[in-house]
Amino acid sequence: MNQIEEWMNSRIGLNFRSGLDRMKRAVALLGHPQEAYPIIHVTGTNGKGSTIAFMRQLFQKHGQKVGTFTSPHMISIHDRICIGGEPISDRDFIRLGQVIQAMEVQLLETQDQLSYFEIISLMAFLYFKEQEVDLALIEVGIGGLLDTTNVVTGELAVITSVGLDHQETLGDTLEAVASQKAGIFKAGKPAIIGPLALEAKRVCQLEAEEKNCPLLAYGADFHLVEGIFQDQKHRFEHLTLGLKGAYQEENAAVALEAFLLFMEQRGQQVVADLVAEGLQETRWPGRLEAFAGDVYLDGAHNPHAVHRLVQYAQTFTDQKVKILFGALKRKDYKGMLDTFCQELPQAELTVTTFAYGEVVEEEAGLAYPYVADFRDYLKDFYQENEGQAVLFVTGSLYFIAEVRAYLIQIGKG
Numbered sequence: 001m002n003q004i005e006e007w008m009n010s011r012i013g014l015n016f017r018s019g020l021d022r023m024k025r026a027v028a029l030l031g032h033p034q035e036a037y038p039i040i041h042v043t044g045t046n047g048k049g050s051t052i053a054f055m056r057q058l059f060q061k062h063g064q065k066v067g068t069f070t071s072p073h074m075i076s077i078h079d080r081i082c083i084g085g086e087p088i089s090d091r092d093f094i095r096l097g098q099v100i101q102a103m104e105v106q107l108l109e110t111q112d113q114l115s116y117f118e119i120i121s122l123m124a125f126l127y128f129k130e131q132e133v134d135l136a137l138i139e140v141g142i143g144g145l146l147d148t149t150n151v152v153t154g155e156l157a158v159i160t161s162v163g164l165d166h167q168e169t170l171g172d173t174l175e176a177v178a179s180q181k182a183g184i185f186k187a188g189k190p191a192i193i194g195p196l197a198l199e200a201k202r203v204c205q206l207e208a209e210e211k212n213c214p215l216l217a218y219g220a221d222f223h224l225v226e227g228i229f230q231d232q233k234h235r236f237e238h239l240t241l242g243l244k245g246a247y248q249e250e251n252a253a254v255a256l257e258a259f260l261l262f263m264e265q266r267g268q269q270v271v272a273d274l275v276a277e278g279l280q281e282t283r284w285p286g287r288l289e290a291f292a293g294d295v296y297l298d299g300a301h302n303p304h305a306v307h308r309l310v311q312y313a314q315t316f317t318d319q320k321v322k323i324l325f326g327a328l329k330r331k332d333y334k335g336m337l338d339t340f341c342q343e344l345p346q347a348e349l350t351v352t353t354f355a356y357g358e359v360v361e362e363e364a365g366l367a368y369p370y371v372a373d374f375r376d377y378l379k380d381f382y383q384e385n386e387g388q389a390v391l392f393v394t395g396s397l398y399f400i401a402e403v404r405a406y407l408i409q410i411g412k413g
Contacts, residue, residue, distance in 0.1 A: 002090065004097030005077060007119075014115035022111040023151045026122055029103045033129040034152045037067070040258055041152055043140035043181045044160030046305045047194065047251045050243055050284050051160050052137045054255035057242075057278035059135065060084060062263070062271065067128040067136040069121070069149075074285045074401045081124045083131055088123075096123045117141050121148045135262070145183020155265065156258050157184045157191040157213070160251060162200035163304030178203035190214040190261060194254045216257060224253035234260055236275055242282040244290070247308045252279055286400040288312060292412040293382055294319065294390040297404055299397035301331060306339040306394070313344055313392055320389040321347040324377055325368075326399035329358040336395070337366065348389075352377060356398040374399075375406055382412075 027034060040055065042048050049070055059066045066084060073079040078087035088096075100122050104114055114122075121141075128136045138154070140147045162178045178200035185191050185207050193204050195218045208215040216222060222231035229236045229252075236256075241248050256275065263270050288309075289297045300309040313321050323340060327333035340349055351366055352374040353359050360366070371377045374393075381391055393403050407413055 002094055004094050004101075007097070007101065008077075008116045011114060011116045011119065014113070014118075020146065020148075020151055022107070022114070023118055023121070023148055025111050026100075026103065026107055026114065026118065027125065027151050029106055030099075030122065030126060034125040036129040037133050038135045038262075039152050039154045040135065040137050040156045040158060040262060041140070041149065041154030041184050042137060042158040042160065043144040043147070043184055044158070044194065045163035045177065045181075045302065046308070047160035047247075047254075048139050050248060050251040050282075050287055051158065051194075051255045051258075052139055053243070053284040054241075054252050054279060054282050055137055055259055056085065057282045058255065058259040058275060059262075061274040061278040062268070064134040065132070067124070067131065067133040068139075069124040069128075069136065070139045071117075071120075071141060072397050072401070074397075074404060077120070080120060081127055083128070083133060088127055092127060093123070096126050099126065115148070118148050125152075140181075140184065143177075143180035143183070145180045147184075150184055153186050153189070154184065155189060156262060157186065157189060158254060158258055159184075159191070159193045159196070159204060160254055161194050161304070162196050163302060174200045175203050179207070182207035185211050185213050187211045188213065190216065192216045192254060192258050192261070194218045195250050216261070218250060218253055218257075222253055222257045224249045224256065229253060229256055231257055231260070233264075234270075236272055239276055240280045242280050243284055244288040244296075245308060245312045247311065252282075286397060286404060289404070291407050293385060294387065295378075295381070295407070295412065296390070296392050297400050297407075298392060298394045299400045300336070300394045301327070301396055303332060303335040303339045306336045307343065309392065309394060310340065310343045313347065313390075316390045319387070322381070322389050322391045323347050323349045324352055324374060324391060324393045325349060325395045326352050326354045326374065326393075326403075327360050327395040328356070328398070329360055331396065333360050333395070334366075337368065350377060354396070354399045354402045356396070356402070359396075359399075374403060378403070378406070 056066050068082045071080050081088040159181050182204045191213045227239045286297050286299045298309050300306045350369045352371045353361050
């Protein structure tokens with residue numbers, strides 16, 4: 001771990017503090033690097049990463065130099081800041097971190113110290129400017145309105161989905177969560193929303209009207225069903241997706257609509273064959289990612305995401321379904337487990353732990369089998385399973401990252 005990562009880790013726990021004054025001052029001191037390139041700003045309870053992955057492939061296939069800022073990371077913190085899918089180098093990471101450290105000296109004259117997420121957001125803004133990207137795909141950390149990234153003005157704002165998550169910060173109703181997420185809408189700039197519940201959709205419509213944002217909604221203005229995408233101006237057929245799960249058609253539709261609108265705004269040509277190739281070649285680690293021996297990793301970290309995972313698991317009618325679950329205590333882990341029990345009662349569910357922060361452990365008193373080390377569970381599964389069962393490893397994305405690293409280490413990648 002380099003000195004910049006150590007410095008950043010000392011700031012963990014300051015990630016969400018009300019107000020954007022500190023970030024506004026920070027980007028001003030850095031010369032507003034986020035204004036040097038066009039941005040598509042993406043939020044949503046689930047589907048943000050997959051939607052950005054689809055968009056990245058679509059733009060890259062059309063010759064665009066694309067920066068992506070996403071979280072959390074699967075392997076290294078460097079993975080959060082990529083250009084063309086390639087993570088920022090350790091050298092650039094340290095160098096830009098030092099630039100931000102120097103800037104913070106002046107920032108502290110009027111503001112509090114920067115958080116972990118603020119530092120890495122600023123690093124991404126600087127890196128994309130230096131590398132002269134054609135556009136940047138920026139993922140919101142939490143919510144939208146008060147999120148660290150909301151100092152950017154996106155040419156497009158995207159909401160992939162709205163569900164209950166981070167209730168302590170965003171509110172405990174769909175309307176409250178939608179209001180936070182619609183906070184990334186910018187005056188006069190188009191917004192695109194995925195398949196939202198009616199109450200969430202209405203909040204977005206009202207926000208769009210207030211800010212004079214043209215609003216395009218999944219289902220009403222565009223859709224992708226059984227390989228056919230259609231909006232008011234385009235139709236693409238025989239599309240296949242590189243990401244598993246029927247719900248990925250919704251994420252791909254949102255991504256394609258955003259791509260088409262962005263390209264239209266700039267008068268750039270769209271090639272149907274490249275669209276098909278981009279969608280088919282899209283990959284996103286830890287999202288229904290298949291590993292050897294009928295093992296799937298999926299970071300379903302809230303009840304809404306668990307519901308989508310269950311839909312996919314139900315397609316395995318000839319194999320027993322097993323679930324290995326690890327989650328953080330601050331999440332609605334009981335709601336996630338209840339969703340599995342109610343919607344997939346035939347599954348064999350086991351709870352485990354992992355090495356990150358306050359995790360759900362045996363002492364939580366859950367009425368499920370428990371294993372202290374997920375590695376022991378996986379070893380037994382591989383030794384005993386001969387195709388009779390399929391295993392879904394799910395829960396926290398931090399858990400998925402640990403399991404993924406282990407499976408690659410033992411040659412199951």
